[in-house]
Amino acid sequence: QVQLVESGGGLVQAGGSLRLSCVASGRTFSPYGMGWFRQARGEEREFVATISGSGGSTGYTDSVKGRFTISRDNAKNTVYLQMNSLKPEDTAVYYCAARAGSSTSRYSSDYSYWGQGTQVTVSS
Numbered sequence: 001q002v003q004l005v006e007s008g009g010g011l012v013q014a015g016g017s018l019r020l021s022c023v024a025s026g027r028t029f030s031p032y033g034m035g036w037f038r039q040a041r042g043e044e045r046e047f048v049a050t051i052s053g054s055g056g057s058t059g060y061t062d063s064v065k066g067r068f069t070i071s072r073d074n075a076k077n078t079v080y081l082q083m084n085s086l087k088p089e090d091t092a093v094y095y096c097a098a099r100a101g102s103s104t105s106r107y108s109s110d111y112s113y114w115g116q117g118t119q120v121t122v123s124s
Contacts, residue, residue, distance in 0.1 A: 002026045002113040004096045009118030012086055016122070020081040022096030022115055029077040030054070033099045036070060036081045037108060038092035038120075045095070045108060049081060053102030061106075063089075086122045093117040 008020040020036070030053050039045040049070035050059045058070050067086075072079040079096060097111035105111070 002032065002098050004098060004113055004115035006094065006096045006115045006118040009094060009120045011121045011123065014086060014088055014122055014124050016086050017082070017084045018086065018120060020083065020094055020096075020118060020120075022079045024077045024079075024098060030074040031100075031102050033101055033103050033105060034070075034072060034079045035097045035099070035105065035111060037095045037097060039095070039117075040092040043092075047106045047108070048094070050104040050106060051079065052104050057104050059104050059106060083120070088122045088124045091120060091122050093119050
């Protein structure tokens with residue numbers, strides 16, 4: 001069992017930055033591929049970014065490429081999402097997820113463990 005706790009959300013003006021953190025506990029962190037997903041009000045949950053267990057492979061949805069960066073520190077059991085040049089359309093609840101496989105994945109069905117989410121609100 002893996003427990004995930006996100007933090008770092010908040011209210012920011014368009015063009016600003018936030019860094020989300022997700023701390024994992026319960027099992028050794030490095031074998032797990034990790035992902036960030038988001039869900040805007042009234043919308044379905046969507047993929048944002050993913051990183052492999054070693055951190056050597058990453059993937060992003062097109063709308064955040066060049067603005068968001070996913071990274072991880074296995075010594076701290078933590079995955080990060082650095083979000084720059086934020087836009088109002090980035091407003092959503094952001095979820096961290098872990099999968100029992102070290103590769104990356106864009107599909108929510110591949111992830112077994114989910115955090116509770118952290119709200120990001122970008123004002124125009």
